[in-house]
Amino acid sequence: MSGSAPAAGPTSGSQIGWRRVLRRKPVSMLNAESGADTGGGELRRSIGVGRLTMIGVGSTIGTGIFIVLNEAVPKAGPAVVVSFVLAAITAALTALCYAELASTIPVAGASYTYAYATLGEIVAYVVGACLLLEYGVAASAVAVGWGEYLNALLGDVFGWQLPAEFSAPPGEGGVLNVPAAVLVTACCLLLVRGAKESATINAITVCIKLAVLLLFVAVALTAFNAEHTQPFAPFGVTGIGTAASMVFFSYIGMDTVSTAGEEVRDPRRTLPLAIFWCIAIVTTVYILVAVAGIGAQPWQAFEGQDAGLATILGNLTGSGWPAIVLAAGGVVSIFGVTLTTIYGQTRILFSMGRDGMVPKVFHNVHPKRRTPVRNTLIVSAFVGLLAAVVPLSTLANLTSMGTLVAFTVVSIGVVVLRRTRPDLQRGFRVPGYPVVPALSIAACIYLITQLPWETYLMFAVWLALAMILYFTYGIRHSRLAGDDTAAFGTSQQ
Template sequence: MAPLLQQVLRRKPVEAYAAEGEAGGLRRTIGLAQLSMFGIGATVGTGIFFVLSEAVPVAGPAVIVSFVIAGVVAGLTAICYAELASAVPVSGSSYSYAYATLGELVAMGVAACLLLEYGVSAAAVAVGWSQYLNELLDNVVGVAIPEALSASPEAGGVVNLPAVVLVALCSLLLVRGTSESARANAAMVVVKVAVLLLFVVVALAGWESDNLSDFAPFGLDGVTTAAGIIFFSYIGLDAVSTAGEEVEDPRRTMPLAILIALVTVTSLYVAVSVVAVAAQPQERFDGQEAGLAAILEDVTGSTWPGTVLAAGAVVSIFSITLVVLYGQTRILFAMGRDGMVPPLFARVDRRTQTPVAGTVVVGVAVGLLAGLLPIDFLAEMTSVGTLVAFLVVSVGVMVLRRTAPDLERGFRVPLYPVLPLASVAGCLWIISSLRGITLVVFAVWVAAVLAFYFAYGIRHSRLAGTEVGR
């Protein structure tokens, strides 16, 4: 085998991951309840609180089916994640899984997807948070942040300052420590779920069957396109797997947390989307900001339900940004330890036992995206990154079954290999429905990351000059 081909195909042994996890630098402080909350916290709200205004104009009331399709595909992938997380319980998520199963070049391609999946989605939800903050301020004190300071340049503003501030606050909390961040997130998730249940109960009073009459005005193409737009709202299932080196009893805890998050998330998404499209005509969703709050105000004729929901969204979207930023820093931590990116990202502060420098860099980059880009572009770019990463995880399960059949697994995918193959097919189906410009930008981004790999990572890899994994 040619030397270059040997280099790009070298794999990191699972045993090496296990040794690094034990030697670590990161502290195991997260239990099952907190980890489940991490998954729910990164997922619930990312779609429901604001993406309906992007998805309903594309699919109509059939956006309900879009959520179900996205949930089924995410569920198939979640089962695959559960097996890999129990077999390779380390930081780095699908990047680490790809490195262990498919080789270094594929791992860098997956890393490109994850940088989109986490960094861009953190920016997207920060923009959504800004919308709900404005709704809350307007309802409570009758004052709104000027458009120049609350919208991206493309949306008519100068910078989305609230989104930038949110990213900065979450970065500061992550710098303080993982256990503190996990406790704060758990509290915010409780608020989030309560607020969404309030929405379902109150908005039921506005149910109008006529709103569902033209159920799928744009046909199957609209339904699948909307599924692609909202798929990024299932990112929390991936976020669970980024915490592998900070979880107690990871082989048992991680698959359980993934499955708990999946069931909770899908149930809430479907319930809220059904009630929302029945309570409001589909044409009113287009361009609507703080949509769920606006629906409650219309249904009740009062501002208090919308105010409560906006307040809940402000709190709960904070938790999404927190967990997604956490996931990004841990993926870069794993890459820095492997030599794929500068060692700055793997440097752990002795006092807080967190990657402080890496967290600051991520916070600055995400803050710039949140302040300067519109939410619709951010959502689609996140979706394609998420889908490709999910696809690789499903392939990784099948590869690891062949290359390491005796490896200890705390969970095994049922109906193997039918479910992993179905997951791959579902991801490809949704990817094919995304806009051409989204796929072109994604391809350019992946090419840029791979160019960085050949310029830097291939020479600095910790596997360079060894026979490990070849």
């Protein structure tokens, strides 16, 4: 349907309403706002391929891989390796779609922005809500566990620990999680200083935790026993699928790369490269850890095993140093993940603020530092408060749902933009189109079906709250308000 003015005649209120909620933001406007084609923009472009790749790896490889084998192996047995491969395929298919959209619309906001350009305003708002759920709850949930790893490290090295009341998660023996609040404050101060400085510190933390995981692989492979892989799939295809949905949590975060679209140099080239390197590094490390862990001990031993990888290393070496190394790795890992997830959330809110979907305070940029300082302070305060006083074990399950919904929308967006704007400049094109986007959508939907029903209920409540905010604030303050001719018009893209 063209973007020409509608024919004269009466227009029903319902038609006007639908045109308002389905209006799309032209790609030309998005690129002009971010300076994508001029190298300018409101945020400082200071990040290259290396640092951007480390942001993706840092956000993806968190504490999950340190403990996920204990949860996934009892579900699939040695075939958990296949589960990791299935999850990796799902992430890789989606990564290809992210790479095309990121090279076509290299702006902040990730899948929220892509949805705004392809599927309309109300869909973009839903995706934005999903991303805020992914980043906000994930950052809080990860920060909650920092006190546990810090205490483990202090106990192993100094024989002293913080009181449980001020270091354990609320509801699990703790009253006020002080380490979590300190962690979020440190991340906030670093992000306020600048994106380049934050990316540098993150790259250092990534190198440390990769070294810790590769140390585990090297030691565990020396004790590899092929008998531990039998029977390979004791719970069949069902067990492999259940474990795949579980370990997919460990791949959440790779989309953080695309939230930095306005702070990278040569974004049409840098964004796709960083996404590919992120997936390659993460997948390689995860599969190596899974193979080494399965070969090092019988699969039945994983159930109920505390401390995950540290316990395996301790059993193999007969020494206490592995616990110290793994605890240190956990402390560093959580810092890196918290830093990058808070960063991702601030950049999504930055884009939503520019569009009028949320208050303008989230879009304000410091004139000297060229970072969204007030945005960062507000997000950090919210994340820190949740981490310090709220038990998040239940809410943490929602992060996977929000991420999978966002991933699905990105894959749909590739198809829509190929059909509506085949002429757009693309730094990368998804190979095997349209099969790859279709497979990505199918894989995401399959993993969504594996989630418990309680997650669906909580997700529905979250979306209801998002819709209330959209219809009471977003639709009235949208920068596209009054431009109803853009609702369905592809020519305005």
